[in-house]
Amino acid sequence: MPNDPSDPELTRLLARAFDLAWERYFLPGRVTIAAEVARTQLAKRLVELARQGERDESALAAGGLKHLISLAPPAR
Numbered sequence: 001m002p003n004d005p006s007d008p009e010l011t012r013l014l015a016r017a018f019d020l021a022w023e024r025y026f027l028p029g030r031v032t033i034a035a036e037v038a039r040t041q042l043a044k045r046l047v048e049l050a051r052q053g054e055r056d057e058s059a060l061a062a063g064g065l066k067h068l069i070s071l072a073p074p075a076r
Helices: 008-025 035-051 057-071
Strands: none
Touching: 008 035, 008 057, 035 057
């Protein structure tokens, strides 16, 4: 799969990975960053991972989720 941002298969892959990571990120009781910031950061991270060659949906979602969790303030 090429790194062409206009590639429809890559776009679908990133969208599915985004949705998967997003539904796992906002869990009851989890301290999170603002949704608007989180969505932007998640999208940027997924694109970065794809540019590095990652094409596995689960791995993309896991990488995005890990990134979001790392941005959240520590729980009190």
